[in-house]
Amino acid sequence: MIQKLLIANRGEIACRIIKTARKLGIKTVAIYADADREALHVQMADEAVHIGPSPAAQSYLQIEKIIAACQETGADAVHPGYGFLSENSKFAEALAAANITFVGPPVKAIEAMGDKITSKKLAAEAGVSTVPGHMGLIDDADAAVRIASEIGYPVMIKASAGGGGKGMRVAYNDEEAREGFARSKSEAASSFGDDRIFIEKFVTEPRHIEIQVIGDTHGNIIYLGERECSIQRRNQKVIEEAPSPFLDARTRRAMGEQAVALCKAVGYFSAGTVEFIVDAKANFYFLEMNTRLQVEHPVTEPDHRS
Numbered sequence: 254m255i256q257k258l259l260i261a262n263r264g265e266i267a268c269r270i271i272k273t274a275r276k277l278g279i280k281t282v283a284i285y286a287d288a289d290r291e292a293l294h295v296q297m298a299d300e301a302v303h304i305g306p307s308p309a310a311q312s313y314l315q316i317e318k319i320i321a322a323c324q325e326t327g328a329d330a331v332h333p334g335y336g337f338l339s340e341n342s343k344f345a346e347a348l349a350a351a352n353i354t355f356v357g358p359p360v361k362a363i364e365a366m367g368d369k370i371t372s373k374k375l376a377a378e379a380g381v382s383t384v385p386g387h388m389g390l391i392d393d394a395d396a397a398v399r400i401a402s403e404i405g406y407p408v409m410i411k412a413s414a415g416g417g418g419k420g421m422r423v424a425y426n427d428e429e430a431r432e433g434f435a436r437s438k439s440e441a442a443s444s445f446g447d448d449r450i451f452i453e454k455f456v457t458e459p460r461h462i463e464i465q466v467i468g469d470t471h472g473n474i475i476y477l478g479e480r481e482c483s484i485q486r487r488n489q490k491v492i493e494e495a496p497s498p499f500l501d502a503r504t505r506r507a508m509g510e511q512a513v514a515l516c517k518a519v520g521y522f523s524a525g526t527v528e529f530i531v532d533a534k535a536n537f538y539f540l541e542m543n544t545r546l547q548v549e550h551p552v553t554e555p556d557h558r559s
Contacts, residue, residue, distance in 0.1 A: 255279050255330040255354060260294065261319050261344075262334030266546070267294035270332050282326045284319065286312035300326050313337045316347050323353050330354035339545040340367055358544045362519040366542040370413045370451050376539040379518035381511045384530065384538040386453025397434035398427045400452050407457070410434055412441030413449040416541075418488025420444060423455050456538065460531040461485065462497050464512040465553045468522040476509035478553040495553045504535050515542065524550065 258274050259282040260267045271281045271294060283298035288307035295301045302322040305312035312318070314337060323331060331348055333339035333356070342363040345355045357363075366372045370388050377383045386408070387400045401408045401424055410433040412420025420441035422433030434450060442448035460483040468474030481497035482490040496505070512527035526547045528540040 255356075257282060257299075257326065257328045257330070258356070259284065259319070259323050259326065259328035259331045260298070260334060261313065261331050262337055262339075263289050263292060263294055263313065266334040266548075268297055270334060271297045282322065282328045284313070284322055302326060309337065316341075316344050319344075320347060320351050320353065323348075323351070328353070330356055332356040333545065335546050335548050340543070342367070356523065358521050358523045358525060362521045363544045365519050366521075366525075366544045368413055369411065369415065369541055370449065372542060373451075373539065375518055376515050379511075379514045381515050381539045382529075382537055384453040384456065384540075386451065388451055388453075391434065391450050391452065394431045394434045397450070397452060398430045401430040402427065404452060404454055406430075407455040408452050409455040410437045410450060410452050412437055412445060412447070413451055414445040414447035415441060416445075420450075421488065456530050456532050458533050459483070460497075460499055461490075461528065461540070462500065462508070462531050462537070463526050463528040463547075464508055465524070465526055465547070465550060466512050466516055466521070467524045468516060470522050472517075474513050474516045474521060476512050479505060479508065480549060480552050482549070490549070493549050493552050499531070499535075501535070504531075504537065508537055511539070515539070526550075 257280040260270050274281045281298040283295045283301040284304045285292060285295045285301055286305055286307045304318045304322060331353055338344040340363055342360045345360045348355045365375055373383050373388050386404055391397050407423055407425045410422045410424060420437045422437050424430040424433045438448045438450050463480050465477040466474060478495055479497050480493045480495050482493040484492040508529055515527060524546045526543040529537045530540050531537040
């Protein structure tokens with residue numbers, strides 16, 4: 254049982270974690286940068302440790318400082334919240350080496366699902382529906398054009414390490430495929446330090462629906478419900494609702510079961526989200542998995558406070 258929990262985050266999510274820990278009788282430790290000295294999560298926690306200047310790169314993203322804060326306060330576990338180091342496998346490994354519990358999924362699951370090429374291959378092996386495409390690495394623009402032609406236009410050119418719409422281009426012909434490959438590769442390198450690119454069929458008039466999952470360390474995993482997040486701007490979600498007004502019971506169950514199958518294939522535990530693209534005929538395809546608590550998790554886990 255966790256005795257003292259350090260929250261490696263700030264703001265709203267840190268406050269939510271502190272409230273839950275308090276209900277469970279777990280002591281909490283907040284960390285804060287200069288700008289957050291008077292923040293609410295600092296005031297709410299049982300203890301607080303200053304970890305550096307305001308820029309996150311010099312404070313909240315400093316693994317060594319967070320581990321030092323755990324050792325200073327005697328915290329035996331860390332909850333990463335979302336963002337920052339929540340999907341950083343090196344952080345999870347460093348905590349394990351220091352004999353500190355990481356409140357999140359296993360390192361191998363973080364690594365496998367954090368790479369879009371690897372995750373799609375694992376999904377296909379687990380019997381999860383995937384978008385038709387080329388999951389191997391693409392070396393140059395000529396290969397991109399050839400592969401796109403074989404898949405059939407339109408196609409989506411994507412960065413393997415991408416997220417938030419970065420490193421993504423839609424191509425409707427050879428010229429756009431050539432240009433899109435070059436731009437996606439360049440943007441992926443500058444944004445993620447990883448310029449690997451893959452190509453898959455572009456689903457027209459898609460819906461973006463994600464399944465919330467949660468599992469324990471004994472092999473039990475369930476899906477909790479779905480979030481409809483099709484209203485987006487520049488590939489960023491604007492509005493989400495649950496349940497999805499588009500899904501029928503049969504499709505909802507099939508998506509949930511496939512999400513669970515994927516989690517079991519990678520030995521997943523903790524909270525997570527499996528995202529799908531759904532076409533107008535309710536055919537659904539695995540998109541990616543977020544190996545952390547999702548920012549919008551309260552949409553499917555409503556807070557019933559009065």
